[in-house]
Structures are given as structure tokens and as C-alpha cells.
Amino acid sequence: MTRSLVALAAIFAALVACVGTASAVGAPPRAADLESELVCPVCKTTLDQSDSPVANRMKAYIRARIAAGWSAQRIKDSLVAQFGQGVLAKPPKGDFGLLAWVFPLAVLGAGAVVVGILVVAWSRRRGPPSPPPLDPALERRVDEELARFEG
Amino acid sequence: MRRRALLVAQGAAVGLVALLLGLLVWKLVSNQGGDLARAASDGKLPKAPNFRLDRLDKPGSFQLSDLRGKAVAVNFWASWCAPCKQESPYLEQAWAQDRKKGLVVVGVDANDFRSDARGFMSKYGITYPVVYDGPGKTLGPWGIKGFPETYVVDREGRVVDAFVGAIASAADRARLRDAIREALG
Numbered sequence: 001m002t003r004s005l006v007a008l009a010a011i012f013a014a015l016v017a018c019v020g021t022a023s024a025v026g027a028p029p030r031a032a033d034l035e036s037e038l039v040c041p042v043c044k045t046t047l048d049q050s051d052s053p054v055a056n057r058m059k060a061y062i063r064a065r066i067a068a069g070w071s072a073q074r075i076k077d078s079l080v081a082q083f084g085q086g087v088l089a090k091p092p093k094g095d096f097g098l099l100a101w102v103f104p105l106a107v108l109g110a111g112a113v114v115v116g117i118l119v120v121a122w123s124r125r126r127g128p129p130s131p132p133p134l135d136p137a138l139e140r141r142v143d144e145e146l147a148r149f150e151g
Numbered sequence: 152m153r154r155r156a157l158l159v160a161q162g163a164a165v166g167l168v169a170l171l172l173g174l175l176v177w178k179l180v181s182n183q184g185g186d187l188a189r190a191a192s193d194g195k196l197p198k199a200p201n202f203r204l205d206r207l208d209k210p211g212s213f214q215l216s217d218l219r220g221k222a223v224a225v226n227f228w229a230s231w232c233a234p235c236k237q238e239s240p241y242l243e244q245a246w247a248q249d250r251k252k253g254l255v256v257v258g259v260d261a262n263d264f265r266s267d268a269r270g271f272m273s274k275y276g277i278t279y280p281v282v283y284d285g286p287g288k289t290l291g292p293w294g295i296k297g298f299p300e301t302y303v304v305d306r307e308g309r310v311v312d313a314f315v316g317a318i319a320s321a322a323d324r325a326r327l328r329d330a331i332r333e334a335l336g
Contacts, residue, residue, distance in 0.1 A: 035172075041262040041285075041286065041287055042262050051260060053231035053232070053233075053249065054231050054262055054263070057231050057264065061264065072178070082263075082264055082265060082285045083262065083285045083286055084285060084286025084288075085286075086286055087286075107167075109162075110167075111164075111167075114160050114163060114164055117156065117157070117160050118157070121156070121157050129269075
């Protein structure tokens, strides 16, 4: 009895997992997501923020392609083929586009190193140089004079 | 030694700031646009920037400099641009009227879908050469601020007149005829 229940539970869990995976893989792209990831070539803002004629035409294109069952990547690729890489709000993480991701981080890193060097240099900087030590004979004489004065 | 390293670091920081400032100034200056149209209207005969683009009306590519020796009317347009519909018959008319004298009308379809552009050409009966510039890379060098804009280039490749906006009124059409006559020489 217990063994049957365990088997039933395992089958149910497997089914749930299969349905979940299938829905995640086969889920159509959302127009709103794509519109926030693509740029209007005329006004240079993302499509969701633009109401220009070309942006509206691109939105209609996206919706038609989603209805035709295209994946998000295929829709993006087809728009890049028409309007160039500039239509992507985020540069692709490959080839030259990688530079756009790495360069700011590299500049930030270099800036942090420079600031670190400056902070260390400034913290090590001492105050005004101390005066040279007194001549022992002169020091003894000053002590004697002070003693006499205090006496 | 430490002082030297400090100076190098400070120099690098100042250099980086200067580089970023330079980039900002360059971006602002290069985005000005409209200079070509202004220079043409002032009669300065600026040189027309060259371009090489794929054709929309037939296979192959097209280079503006190949037309040296001919007068050229370069029309920047897009299928979603309403005033472009208004002026296209006049451009077609000019092309039909003066092509035997050495005029070439060239349409540059920019920021547009190829299929939409072809539909527009078919609907409005455009028979002159049309090239496709989806990413709009020619717009910067020509200083195009919107669509349509038309530039009349003479046989030496100099811009003799520029039309910012549609060639729609009788006065615009008369000015276009004059510009073409001047470009043909």
C-alpha cells in the first residue's frame, strides 16, 4: 500500500515537472519584454517608451511574429537584420559587443586601483619634517641654562 | 619613486577625464546635423558625402560617387513617413522629365522595413533607383534630422540646394526645377 502511494507520488511529481518544463520552454515571448529590449531607430528610446510611427510599426511587427510562433531571439535577429545592432537596447555579449560590457568594468577597476594608490600614498605622507637633532654640546648648554634659570 | 608613481596615476586620471570630455564634445558636435542643408542654402556648394548601399529596386549595391558627371537628386525617405507620400509623385515626374539630360533621382530608404519600402515603391509607382539604409548610417554624415529631405547634387558632386521637409507646394516644386537645372549645368 505504502509502496503504491510512493510510486503514485513519484509519477505525479514527474508529471508536474514535465508540464512545468514544457510550459517554460514552449512559452511564447511577451511583447512587453521585447519592446523593453529593443530600441526605436529614430527616437533612440526603447520601443515601450516610444510612440513614433516606426516604433509603432516595429511593435506591430513583433506582435505579428509572436502570433506566428517566432521565438524572442528569432524576432530580435530579424530586426537586427533590418535595422542593425543599434536596435538592441543591450549590446550582444560577444565579439565587439563584449567590449561594451567589459570596458566600463575595466575603467571602473582601473579607477579603483588609481584611487587605492592615491589613498595609500596620501595616508603614508608624514607631516612636516622634524628638525635635525641638536648638537650634544649645545643641548647640554641649553639644559644648564634652563636649570640655572629655574634654580 | 613613490612620487613618480603618484604623478603617473594623477596624469592617467587627468588624461582619462580629458578623453571622456573629448568624447562628449565630439558626440555633441557630430549630432548637430543640418550643416549640409544650411551650407547648401547659403550657396556654399558643400561636397555631397558618399555612400554605398544595397539597392531595393533590384539586386546589387549602389555608390553615389559612381554618378559623378551626372546631376543627382538624393531623397531620404521612409515608408512610415506621411509627407514622403505627398512628394514622391513630383520626384518621379522630375526623374521622367530630366533623366535623358543626365538627372538621376536616388531614393535612400532609411530606418524602415525592406518589405514596407518595397510596398511603398509599388503603391506610389516609384521607378527611380532606391537604396536601403535600415540602420540609418548615412543620416549622420548628411545631417538628416527627419524625413523627407532632398539634396540636389551637381555633376561635380557638390550640393546646390537642399529641401528639409516635403517638396509639396508650387514654390517648392519651382525651386526643385531650378536646382535641377543648375545641377545639370
